Amino acid sequence: MVPHISAETIRRWVPLFVLLGLVLFFTALNPHFFSVRNFARIAISATPALMVAVGVTFVILMGSIDLSMEGTIAVAAVMFALILNRLGGSVVGVGGLAIPGALVVGAALGAINGLIHVKLKIPSFMASLSLGFVGVGLSLLITGGDRILIDDPVFRSLLTVRFGGFPLMTYVALFCLVVAWFIQANTTIGRNFYAIGGGEELARGSGLNVGRLRIIAFVIAGVFYALGAILAVARLGIAETETGRNFMFVSITSVVVGGTALAGGSGGVWNTLIGVLIVNVIGNGMVVIGLPDYFQDGMLGLLVISAVYLSMDRRAFSFVK
Amino acid sequence: MFELKNVEKRYPGVHVLKGVDFHINDGEIVGLVGENGAGKSTLMKIIYGAVQPDAGTVLIDGKPVHFRHPRDAMRAGIGMVYQEQSLIPNLTVMENIFLGFEAPFVRMGAINWRKMAKAARHQLGKVKLDIDPATITSRLTFAQRQLVELAKVLALEERVEGKLVILLDEPTSVLSRKEIDLLFDVVRELRRRASFIFVSHRLDEILTLSDRVYVLKDGVIVDVVNGKEARVESIQKKMVGRDINEEYYREDRQLDYRDDKILLELDRVVCKGRPHEISFKLHAGEVLALVGVEGAGREKILRSIFGMTRPEKGSIRVEGEPMRAFSVSNSVAHGVGYIPRERKIEGIAGGMNVYENMTLSQLKDYSTGGVLKLGAEHELARDWIRKLSIKVPSENADCGNLSGGNQQKVVLAKWRSSGSRIIMLDHPTRGLDIGAKEDVYDMVREMSEKGVGVILIADTLEEAIGLSHTIAVVKDGEIKQWFNCQPGSKPSPYDLIRYMV
Numbered sequence: 024m025v026p027h028i029s030a031e032t033i034r035r036w037v038p039l040f041v042l043l044g045l046v047l048f049f050t051a052l053n054p055h056f057f058s059v060r061n062f063a064r065i066a067i068s069a070t071p072a073l074m075v076a077v078g079v080t081f082v083i084l085m086g087s088i089d090l091s092m093e094g095t096i097a098v099a100a101v102m103f104a105l106i107l108n109r110l111g112g113s114v115v116g117v118g119g120l121a122i123p124g125a126l127v128v129g130a131a132l133g134a135i136n137g138l139i140h141v142k143l144k145i146p147s148f149m150a151s152l153s154l155g156f157v158g159v160g161l162s163l164l165i166t167g168g169d170r171i172l173i174d175d176p177v178f179r180s181l182l183t184v185r186f187g188g189f190p191l192m193t194y195v196a197l198f199c200l201v202v203a204w205f206i207q208a209n210t211t212i213g214r215n216f217y218a219i220g221g222g223e224e225l226a227r228g229s230g231l232n233v234g235r236l237r238i239i240a241f242v243i244a245g246v247f248y249a250l251g252a253i254l255a256v257a258r259l260g261i262a263e264t265e266t267g268r269n270f271m272f273v274s275i276t277s278v279v280v281g282g283t284a285l286a287g288g289s290g291g292v293w294n295t296l297i298g299v300l301i302v303n304v305i306g307n308g309m310v311v312i313g314l315p316d317y318f319q320d321g322m323l324g325l326l327v328i329s330a331v332y333l334s335m336d337r338r339a340f341s342f343v344k
Numbered sequence: 345m346f347e348l349k350n351v352e353k354r355y356p357g358v359h360v361l362k363g364v365d366f367h368i369n370d371g372e373i374v375g376l377v378g379e380n381g382a383g384k385s386t387l388m389k390i391i392y393g394a395v396q397p398d399a400g401t402v403l404i405d406g407k408p409v410h411f412r413h414p415r416d417a418m419r420a421g422i423g424m425v426y427q428e429q430s431l432i433p434n435l436t437v438m439e440n441i442f443l444g445f446e447a448p449f450v451r452m453g454a455i456n457w458r459k460m461a462k463a464a465r466h467q468l469g470k471v472k473l474d475i476d477p478a479t480i481t482s483r484l485t486f487a488q489r490q491l492v493e494l495a496k497v498l499a500l501e502e503r504v505e506g507k508l509v510i511l512l513d514e515p516t517s518v519l520s521r522k523e524i525d526l527l528f529d530v531v532r533e534l535r536r537r538a539s540f541i542f543v544s545h546r547l548d549e550i551l552t553l554s555d556r557v558y559v560l561k562d563g564v565i566v567d568v569v570n571g572k573e574a575r576v577e578s579i580q581k582k583m584v585g586r587d588i589n590e591e592y593y594r595e596d597r598q599l600d601y602r603d604d605k606i607l608l609e610l611d612r613v614v615c616k617g618r619p620h621e622i623s624f625k626l627h628a629g630e631v632l633a634l635v636g637v638e639g640a641g642r643e644k645i646l647r648s649i650f651g652m653t654r655p656e657k658g659s660i661r662v663e664g665e666p667m668r669a670f671s672v673s674n675s676v677a678h679g680v681g682y683i684p685r686e687r688k689i690e691g692i693a694g695g696m697n698v699y700e701n702m703t704l705s706q707l708k709d710y711s712t713g714g715v716l717k718l719g720a721e722h723e724l725a726r727d728w729i730r731k732l733s734i735k736v737p738s739e740n741a742d743c744g745n746l747s748g749g750n751q752q753k754v755v756l757a758k759w760r761s762s763g764s765r766i767i768m769l770d771h772p773t774r775g776l777d778i779g780a781k782e783d784v785y786d787m788v789r790e791m792s793e794k795g796v797g798v799i800l801i802a803d804t805l806e807e808a809i810g811l812s813h814t815i816a817v818v819k820d821g822e823i824k825q826w827f828n829c830q831p832g833s834k835p836s837p838y839d840l841i842r843y844m845v
Contacts (some may be wrong), residue, residue, distance in 0.1 A: 209715055209716050209718065210714045210716060211707040211711045211714050211715075212714060214700060214704070214716065215704075215707070217695070217696055217700070218696065218700075218704055220695075221693035221695045221696050222692075222693045222694070225691065225693050225704075226693075226704075227652075227672055228652075228672060228684065228691075229672075229676070229704045229705035229758075230672050230675070230677065230705050231673070231704075232673055288694075288695045289695050
């Protein structure tokens with residue numbers, strides 16, 4: 024067969040081209056942009072967002088949406104810090120239990136989210152948005168509005184220890200990304216997420232337990248939010264309600280800009296990686312070339328609109344609701 | 345007078361209308377009959393402007409007209425009363441009647457509701473419906489909604505010059521005897537305002553009401569008969585009369601089924617919303633065709649067997665084992681496979697490739713501890729691509745881009761490879777070209793040889809007769825008649841249609 028480049032293929036590679044284009048653009052305006060030091064800075068700001076965006080990718084692949092990340096991150100971060108400080112203040116030894124502890128909190132919140140969505144048949148958009156508020160409130164209740172400081176040098180080494188110029192947390196995030204990719208490409212649940220996103224009727228008609236799979240997706244998302252929370256705490260050394268702030272917009276923007284369709288069924292975690300990098304390169308580049316940061320939000324907004332425009336097959340929808 | 349001259353329509357792979365001539369005089373009631381797939385709905389769509397003919401002319405009072413969309417047709421006085429009712433349920437009756445034509449009631453951007461209600465009452469009066477025009481439409485009965493729909497179309501009268509032509513598509517299918525009589529009275533009385541094109545499966549009704557009846561078969565008007573003189577039987581013959589080619593349906597490969605091995609047994613099953621009990625047995629190697637008109641309740645039977653709807657009463661046994669939990673996953677686990685009519689919605693996941701589609705219902709067998717065995721999946725897919733000669737570049741091809749026939753083969757491979765012993769085929773050849781159809785027939789024979797039981801809802805009567813061992817004629821949710829279909833003693837389509845309509 025003669026290899027030909029279809030519109031579909033081009034559409035698939037657009038996000039990567041956008042990323043490369045942005046890198047070239049900012050480098051042209053300021054050569055300092057293209058340096059290991061600056062890339063490390065981008066990596067540090069991108070890693071927690073990457074975890075959160077990867078989590079929500081699974082939900083979006085099914086054609087649902089999860090807006091609970093800010094609340095989940097806040098609760099997971101605060102619980103992580105509390106457990107760590109209560110058990111000796113160091114992740115070496117018993118304090119290390121804080122990590123699985125935070126992941127369990129994330130999973131539990133995800134499970135509640137999924138159960139509410141599936142069992143009460145509340146649209147995922149509304150269920151998760153509400154639960155996100157509950158999470159924010161819960162973390163405030165736990166902390167009383169205080170910040171919890173973490174000064175465990177071993178834990179902070181996630182930020183302070185560097186290999187090849189990049190901090191340890193970057194590698195942790197990359198490892199988790201590979202795990203996510205494995206779930207997506209090599210497990211039955213990953214395959215089934217695509218099936219649900221591609222056609223829920225069909226998935227049911229093939230004997231899949233769609234309700235259970237939806238709940239599983241929300242649990243996985245919750246675990247990744249908790250990972251994001253841990254990395255966010257490692258970055259600042261502080262756990263508080265504010266830790267979760269801004270992750271909703273950034274993570275969903277990243278998923279969409281990366282080319283995962285909001286309608287579900289196409290895209291994946293590699294798209295999300297590209298999307299997170301695009302969002303963070305724009306944020307960083309704006310600062311590097313000296314533009315005020317309120318430009319960033321406008322720029323991101325435009326980017327989301329163009330990404331959705333490119334990714335959706337609008338002929339398939341008679342109405343846009 | 346409204347006229348179609350030499351109208352042609354083709355869709356990819358099918359010649360739907362072949363030089364159709366059609367005319368209707370002012371005040372005339374004309375019936376239009378034909379089998380499923382004869383081209384009735386396309387012809388109607390051309391008349392009311394939803395589809396444009398490839399060739400031929402549409403004339404009103406001798407002047408050629410061109411409809412780009414239904415609104416053009418409405419301006420010319422052609423209205424459609426839809427089979428699936430087209431009223432918006434959450435709006436009031438008057439809002440529905442004047443939907444899109446509110447302009448006369450608007451002053452300074454605001455609607456004068458009282459004026460609209462008055463006008464709506466006038467329209468409702470034409471169909472003798474005495475209801476408050478401010479009623480929310482969803483509160484009305486089906487019959488009332490049908491009349492509102494008619495009133496909506498009649499509202500065109502005041503807006504267009506000349507007479508109306510009104511299409512009635514299966515208007516009686518959900519009405520009771522009394523409501524039908526009422527509707528017919530209204531229609532007869534409206535003759536001085538409009539002419540009617542009446543489409544129905546119920547030939548006796550067509551004959552009572554129509555002045556002339558057009559018989560459509562394979563996109564050709566085979567006859568125009570006088571409604572007063574015609575007989576139901578002669579029209580039936582004209583609707584189906586065509587030669588059955590034994591080879592086409594692979595009748596030489598039809599073997600006897602094993603009547604000692606019962607795969608599926610329905611014992612006095614009552615489907616939701618249907619009053620009748622249904623019982624039958626499906627044997628290994630048997631092809632059982634359910635025959636009936638659209639809406640006779642055949643799909644419901646399949647959906648119950650597949651666990652999509654729970655029957656109200658009765659029991660379903662799969663290989664002697666009664667089904668207790670009614671869920672799709674349970675049916676799949678029992679070896680039941682379902683190939684639905686809407687391939688795009690329930691058959692194929694677009695965006696997923698060939699091997700992913702094939703293994704979707706059997707991922708348990710292709711994974712250990714939730715981790716997929718991708719190698720085995722690819723192997724299975726390559727194997728079945730070869731077995732069914734599916735035309736794809738590789739097993740990684742996106743299923744959404746395959747032709748209908750190849751998609752159908754992928755779905756078949758999905759169920760066959762997972763070892764389903766009961767396969768339900770709902771219109772497996774719809775939209776396929778002849779070569780692809782023959783491939784499907786071959787596959788059906790192959791399945792029978794392997795001892796698979798097949799329940800078939802065929803696209804045409806000939807297909808049902810040609811393929812099956814047994815035929816059950818379903819009408820209004822009830823099995824009316826059984827036919828034995830052994831080669832050499834197969835019933836004719838005419839035998840079946842007597843029990844269908």
